[in-house]
Amino acid sequence: MDYFTQAFLSAFKLILLFDTELYYVAWTSLKISLISVTLTAIICLPLGILFSLNRFRGKRSIQNILNTLMALPTVVVGLLLFGLLGRQGPMGELGLLYTQTAMIAGQCILIFPIILNLVIAGANTADPRIASTSIVMGANHYQKNIIFISEVRFAMLAAIVAAFGRAIGEVGVAMMLGGNIEGYTRTMTTAIALETSKGEFEFGLALGFLLLLVAYIVNILMERFNRLST
Numbered sequence: 001m002d003y004f005t006q007a008f009l010s011a012f013k014l015i016l017l018f019d020t021e022l023y024y025v026a027w028t029s030l031k032i033s034l035i036s037v038t039l040t041a042i043i044c045l046p047l048g049i050l051f052s053l054n055r056f057r058g059k060r061s062i063q064n065i066l067n068t069l070m071a072l073p074t075v076v077v078g079l080l081l082f083g084l085l086g087r088q089g090p091m092g093e094l095g096l097l098y099t100q101t102a103m104i105a106g107q108c109i110l111i112f113p114i115i116l117n118l119v120i121a122g123a124n125t126a127d128p129r130i131a132s133t134s135i136v137m138g139a140n141h142y143q144k145n146i147i148f149i150s151e152v153r154f155a156m157l158a159a160i161v162a163a164f165g166r167a168i169g170e171v172g173v174a175m176m177l178g179g180n181i182e183g184y185t186r187t188m189t190t191a192i193a194l195e196t197s198k199g200e201f202e203f204g205l206a207l208g209f210l211l212l213l214v215a216y217i218v219n220i221l222m223e224r225f226n227r228l229s230t
Contacts, residue, residue: 010202011209022203026210029187032100033168036107040115041160048119048159049149063120069113074172077110082176098179103187106173111163118162122155123148161222165215 014022051059083089085097096102126148149156171189178185180194188207195204 007202007205011206014203014206015209019206022206022210024183025186025188025191025207026214028100028185029168029189029211030214032103032174032187033107033164036104036111036167037115037160037164039104040108040111040163044112044115044159045119045156048116048156049123049145049152051116052120052123053145053148066113066117066120070117072110072113074106074110074170075176076172077106078173078176081106081109081173085177097177098181098185100178100185102177103174103185106177107167107170110170110173111167114166115159115163118159119152119156122152122159125155126151157222157225161218164218168214169211 051062081102082097084091085094085102086092087097096105168187169189171193174180174185174187174190175193178187178190180186180190186194188211192204192207192211195201195207
């Protein structure tokens, strides 16, 4: 019991004293995850709206594929990109393996079906009369889309938050594509795995607390946004 108590106290001490290495690892995780979510959201948010508002052949098959990709293991994404970006891979000459760029690419692929699926699900639950009513009221095509987006904004925000949680908490892509390089590609999850294996339980525990704190702050911000928007 004394061991765990001491470990908890040491972990909180590292956090409160703003340990440089600890917070740099946390910042690296935040930066890579935020960039990944931003890039993916730019593509998936309008794509999800268009997907839900239009009918076309193969729509149900695409939806089934997206549902399957929701459970895509991170190590599979890491393995595929490792093969593409490795020295003997077709994109090996770019030298992207073990870089933050490779990690961002992996996270974008990982969270792409999450954002797209949740946006489509949210759009499908919206009142189908919104689009037709806005046209009757004289709205043009652009205005109709804006009105519809405002109705599903909570679903879009929830999709972004869920994707951020998946991105910042994943370890397979970060380890395989980033290489866990100190001061460059080491994230909170990979650092927790490394430091724990080295016996540095206190440092890994401190990173775990920071990871939970980030998730808590994101959820608080989402709740506040919902209150301001209602």
